Amino acid sequence: MLVMGYMSGTSLDGVDVAVLDTDGERIEAFGPAMMMPFSAAERAALEKATRDALAWDGDGPQPLSFGLAGEVIEAAHLRAGNRLIAQLGRRPDLVGFHGQTVLHRPERRLSVQIGDPQVIAEELGVSVVAQMRQDDLLAGGQGAPLVPCYHAALAENIGVAGPMAFLNLGGVANLTWIGADGTLLACDTGPGNGLIDQLVQARGAGRYDDDGRLAAAGTVDEVVLARLLSHDHFRGEGPKSLDRYDFPLDWTADRSLEDAAATLTAFTAEAVAVTARALPQAPKVWVVCGGGSHNPTLMQALRARLGDCRTADQVGLRSDFVEAEAMAFLAARSLRGLPLTFPATTGAPHPLTGGTLHRPERAPAEMV
Numbered sequence: 237m238l239v240m241g242y243m244s245g246t247s248l249d250g251v252d253v254a255v256l257d258t259d260g261e262r263i264e265a266f267g268p269a270m271m272m273p274f275s276a277a278e279r280a281a282l283e284k285a286t287r288d289a290l291a292w293d294g295d296g297p298q299p300l301s302f303g304l305a306g307e308v309i310e311a312a313h314l315r316a317g318n319r320l321i322a323q324l325g326r327r328p329d330l331v332g333f334h335g336q337t338v339l340h341r342p343e344r345r346l347s348v349q350i351g352d353p354q355v356i357a358e359e360l361g362v363s364v365v366a367q368m369r370q371d372d373l374l375a376g377g378q379g380a381p382l383v384p385c386y387h388a389a390l391a392e393n394i395g396v397a398g399p400m401a402f403l404n405l406g407g408v409a410n411l412t413w414i415g416a417d418g419t420l421l422a423c424d425t426g427p428g429n430g431l432i433d434q435l436v437q438a439r440g441a442g443r444y445d446d447d448g449r450l451a452a453a454g455t456v457d458e459v460v461l462a463r464l465l466s467h468d469h470f471r472g473e474g475p476k477s478l479d480r481y482d483f484p485l486d487w488t489a490d491r492s493l494e495d496a497a498a499t500l501t502a503f504t505a506e507a508v509a510v511t512a513r514a515l516p517q518a519p520k521v522w523v524v525c526g527g528g529s530h531n532p533t534l535m536q537a538l539r540a541r542l543g544d545c546r547t548a549d550q551v552g553l554r555s556d557f558v559e560a561e562a563m564a565f566l567a568a569r570s571l572r573g574l575p576l577t578f579p580a581t582t583g584a585p586h587p588l589t590g591g592t593l594h595r596p597e598r599a600p601a602e603m604v
């Protein structure tokens with residue numbers, strides 16, 4: 237079946253949308269994909285909701301700014317979806333919708349994604365699967381990462397045997413380890429690009445460290461790096477997940493932009509290396525996806541610590557659309573009642589399905 241998957245990540249750059257032909261077990265074919273950037277005004281509304289979410293922290297009524305942010309998310313998703321449907325020449329059979337994460341507090345069984353799936357279902361005239369983190373959280377799982385079972389399907393698709401790993405470098409970074417016998421392990425490793433982006437934006441130097449040039453020109457502060465690695469996230473065992481805003485940046489105030497960027501880039505790579513040391517077997521190959529795979533300084537820092545790291549693009553996949561594709565794959569699984577999360581990926585007590593199904597109630601408009 238043709239499924240359209242949506243992801244709008246924590247970097248707030250835009251909405252990714254991708255089509256897969258899948259039954260939720262195998263990938264039959266990859267369909268078209270695109271990124272619809274947020275306008276400056278849309279991004280400002282999402283940034284406000286994200287700031288308000290951190291102050292709110294789940295206590296009391298939701299901030300009013302979630303209302304406008306929800307409308308922004310719905311409008312941008314509809315723009316992206318309609319563009320892709322026009323390209324496809326038909327409506328998909330199903331949509332997987334993630335929504336915009338504004339807060340992730342797994343210890344309190346709370347993960348808040350903004351955007352109304354029913355609006356998407358009505359406007360596109362297609363059934364939508366959404367809220368795929370909630371059943372896992374309510375059962376005591378981390379509610380993230382969701383992507384590992386899609387990574388396993390991708391490994392099969394490209395014919396790479398375990399032990400291997402996928403690493404997603406978004407705002408937060410997460411890895412999936414696939415053992416020689418197909419065993420899955422997963423967790424968020426630590427920051428991805430989120431802290432680097434925050435630093436660069438706070439200094440008015442753009443939205444991100446373009447091609448890692450700032451970090452390449454700076455020097456890593458080993459003392460700060462050691463302090464960052466002493467964060468609670470790196471202690472203890474078992475699946476873990478993170479909010480993008482879980483690590484401090486106050487120490488950057490008296491550092492040059494280059495040195496701070498170099499230190500944060502090393503932090504992202506070192507956090508992956510620390511996590512990798514706890515894996516049952518070292519991956520022979522790392523497939524790196526997400527926006528951070530476009531940062532050569534970060535890729536170099538990873539290779540120095542992990543060995544063979546290839547970008548998803550280099551192995552014939554689409555680095556920028558793996559998460560959107562994953563939402564399509566997971567929606568197909570949800571429809572069939574197949575598990576989305578597992579004890580070794582989110583800490584769920586047993587393999588769990590999830591997601592809510594939203595059918596359009598109005599008759600769909602004719603396609604033009």
Ligand SMILES: Nc1ncnc2c1ncn2[C@@H]1O[C@H](COP(=O)(O)OP(=O)(O)OP(=O)(O)O)[C@@H](O)[C@H]1O
Pocket residue numbers: 244245246247248249404405406407408409428429430432433443444445446447448525526527528530531532559
């Ligand atoms: N050419 C580049 N050089 C350096 N960094 C880049 C480049 N292209 C993209 N990035 C980084 O990738 C980020 C976007 O990554 P991505 O779209 O994977 O994140 P996301 O999906 O929003 O996050 P998450 O997966 O945490 O939800 C940008 O904010 C930037 O930090």
Ligand SMILES: CC(=O)N[C@H]1[C@@H]2OC[C@@H](O2)[C@@H](O)[C@@H]1O[C@H](C)C(=O)O
Pocket residue numbers: 245246337340347379380381382383384404406407408409410424477478559562
């Ligand atoms: C709560 C939330 O939105 N988490 C995202 C984020 O972005 C990367 C990492 O942190 C991952 O845990 C997750 O997204 C992907 C799709 C996942 O759940 O697998």
